[in-house]
Amino acid sequence: MWTTLANAGWAISAVLLLWMLYDWFRTDSTYSEDVLTSSREGEIEAVSEKHKI
Amino acid sequence: MxxxxxxxxxxxxxxxxxxxxxxxxxxxxxxxxxxxxxxVSRAIQKIDNPTWEALGQTPAQVEQWVKLGFADAAAAHDIIQNKFDYSIDWTQLVIMAVVIIGYFVFLFKASDKEYREVIDEKFNGK
Amino acid sequence: MANTASAASAPQKVSLSRVLGPAHVWALGVGIVLVGEYTGWNFAADKGGTLAALIICWTIGLLYTSVAMIDSEVTSTVAAAGGQYAQAKHIVGPLMAFNVALYLVFAYTMLEVSNAILIADTIKSYAGEGFESWHYEGIIAGVIVTLAALNYRGVLMTLNVNFVITAVAYLAIIVLFFSVQPWSQGTVLRLGEMVTPDNALPYGWIGVIAGFHWGIWYYLGIEGTTQAAEEVRSPARSLPYGTMAGMITLLVGASLTWYVCASLMPWQYLGYTYYPLLDAGKLTGSKTLEYMMFIATILAALASANGCINDAARAWFSLGRDRYLPTWFSAVHPKYRTPYRSILFLVPIALAFAFIANLGQAITFSILSGVLHYTFMSVNIVMFRNKWPLGSIRRGYTHPFHPLPAIVLFILCVVTFFAIFLGYGAQLTAMVVFYIVMSLWFHFYRYRYVRRGEQFTMPWPKPRGY
Known part of the structure; x- marks a missing residue:
């Protein structure tokens, strides 16, 4: 039973790794680099937290 | 600036x-x-033909050892007699202290230099 | 799952999604740490005896209460992914921030590795014949890749899963505690016979100090709650609440764990085993309890690895966002809203170490980075209060008794450095040399690619004294 589980571990990790690589490739080719790296630190601060006393 | x-x-x-x-x-x-x-500096202090008494185990403790799968004192000997040596190597301690303190001093000094530039540009530059 | 609907139609801007509540913060913090009760803390007994493990449990508990209090104050004010990294950047300076991010990535990646190894070891100990190294590695790969994929798919699902498995693993400790009839010593528990005046502190007080090294493992990672700062709905409220609740949960859990294990095992065995709680389950004689603890050990390790992937990726992601590392890492997945490149990048590193290191070594690496990190925190809070005194900016939470927690934290860190020296001195020195090399590289080379004023992103007034 445990050896089956271990073999399944290899199979699942191979499938998921391939899926992630595929999704990564698809995402990178669908969106421009500017959009993908457009996250900026502190944006939520500007919206939600006002540092006024 | x-x-x-x-x-x-x-x-x-x-x-x-x-x-x-x-x-x-x-x-x-x-x-x-x-x-x-x-x-870690530790060594097995060997006792020949160990008995539970020689290993300092009380009857209640022996009972637990047996439940854990250690049938006799010889099986548990290597675990029980594996003792640490806490003598301090002063040279090594000094080297380590110097490296850590030096590291943190450099870290805070260099960070402060960079930080002043950041603050200058953010608050004074405009 | 992340908010997918709004992101589907060609967005202009993507950011991490703000979907988490206090329960997720709790699940992230406790999830990462709880595995420490299932393995690791008991090596403190190896170093100093069973009583030392209890003294350390509470002293290190004090260290971490200080960490949680300090962290809550700073994070409820600096709410950004990267947690202590963003704190260091705003309070101490860029080089410190770079180092802190490395501590975080190291501590969490090595902790993730330890968890994967622990799961494989646990299964191996029950699998018996025919379980080859191919199978052992299959378990490790399965754990690391599956959890990475879960993290890749979205933070909400990741932490919902963490909440459930952490809660189950914690309940298992409570169930074990009550099923051994803790109120009547002598029935199952025999504390007085396991811990006698002769063996309570076999090495004396030096053993207690040496044990600090492993005592860190009772709580290591609770500070990881701050990594979620950019993804919680209300950071100023959820982070202090989730972190403090997590700390209380852990203090209770650690004390119960000690009581049960100390009452069932001779100290030499307690310091030797990799599975103190699983062995406690075994020693009750009940197969149900044994299997329950077997499953709970695996669940606790899964929850921890899961949270670690989340945190390490956030820290790595923030480094890219500030150009401390190539900006390529700062990409956010437009659909799943996760730092997907950072998550993927860390997978092969985790796998490589899980295949070459053993449990003790991986844990030690993690602890070393943790202690360097806490040393920084004690100085950080003092600088924070000096540069922005109370009243100059709005704090989500203000911790009491300042600067006492900072001083306590600093002293305990120094003691822990000494404890690590008793056994892992060369390794600690090597590790610090690594950080020195990285610092020189950053300060004299890499920093030229960093925009100066833009790193300071908080809408705060100018710090006092500049």
Whole structure:
């Protein structure tokens, strides 16, 4: 039973790794680099937290 | 103070940076493993033909050892007699202290220098 | 799952999604740490005896209460992914921030590795014949890749899963505690016979100090709650609440764990085993309890690895966002709203170490980075209060008794450095040399690519004294 589980571990990790690589490739080719790296630190601060006393 | 404009980094140089960081991480983690530094000074103080009494185990403790699968005192001997040696190697202690203190001093000094630039540009530059 | 609807139609801007509540913060913090009760803390007994493990449990508990209080104050004010990294950047300076991010990535990645190894070891100990190294590695790969994929798919699902498995693993400790009839010593528990005046502190007080090294493992990672700062709905409220609740949960859990294990095992065995709680389950004689603890050990390790992937990726992602590392890492997945490149990048590193290191070594690496990190925190809070005194900016939470927690934290860190020296001195020195090399590299080379004023992103007034 445990050896089956271990073999399944290899199979699942191979499938998921391939899926992630595929999704990564698809995402990178669908969106421009500017959009993908457009996250900026502190944006939520500007919206939600006002540092006024 | 003039605003600092960083140079654009080429793709190739970005890759070199990534490779450098990964190589450094592997070296730092792997070298101590390879060199066998990750060791504690401890030694098994051997007792010949050990009995539970010689190993300092009370009847209640012996009962638990047996439940855990250690049928006789000989089986548990290596675990029980594996003692630490806490004598201090002063040279090594001094080296370690110097390295750590030096590291933190450099860290805070250099950070402060960089931090002043940041604050200058953010608050005084405009 | 992340908010997918709004992101589907060609967005202009993507950011991490703000979907988490206090329960997720709790699940992230406790999830990462709880595995420490299932393995690791008991090596403190190896170093100093069973009583030392209890003294350390509470002293290190004090250290971490200070960490949680200090962290809550700073994070409820600096709410950004990267947690202590963003704190260091705003309070101490860029080089410190770079180092802190490395501590975080190291501590969490090595903790993730330890968890994967622990799961494989646990299964191996029950699998018996025919379980080869191919199978052992299959378990490790399965754990690391599956959890990475879960993290890749979205933070909400990741932490919902963490909440459930953490709660189950914690309940298992409570169930074990009550099923051994803790109120009547002598029935199952025999504390007085396991811990006698002769063996309570077999090495004396030096053993207690040496044990600090492993005592860190009771709570290591609770500070990881701050990594979620950019993804919680209300950071100023959820982070202090989730972190403090997590700390209380852990203090209770650690004390119960000690009581049960100390009452069932001779100290030499307690310091030797990798599975103190699983063995406690075994020693009750009940198969149900044994299997329950077997499953709970695996669940606790899964929850921890899961949270570690989340945190390490956030820290790595923030480094890219500030150009401390190539900006390529700062990409956010437009659909799943996760730092997907950072998550993927760390997978092969984790796998490589899980295949070459053993449990003790991986844990030690993690602890070393943790202690360097806490040393920074004690100085950080003092600088924070000096640069922005109370009243100059709005804090989500203000911790009491300042600067007492900072001083306590600093002293305990120094003691822990000494404890690590008793056994892992060379490794600690090597590790610090690594950080020195990285610091020189950053300060004299890499920093030229960083925009100066833009790193300071908080809408705060100018710090006092500049």
């Amino acid at each position: 003039a605003k600092y404009n960083p140079p654009e980094q080429s793709r190739a140089l970005q890759w070199i940076d990534i490779i450098f960081v990964v190589a450094a991480i592997f070296l730092a983690l792997w070298l101590p493993l390879q060199a066998g530094w990750a060791g």
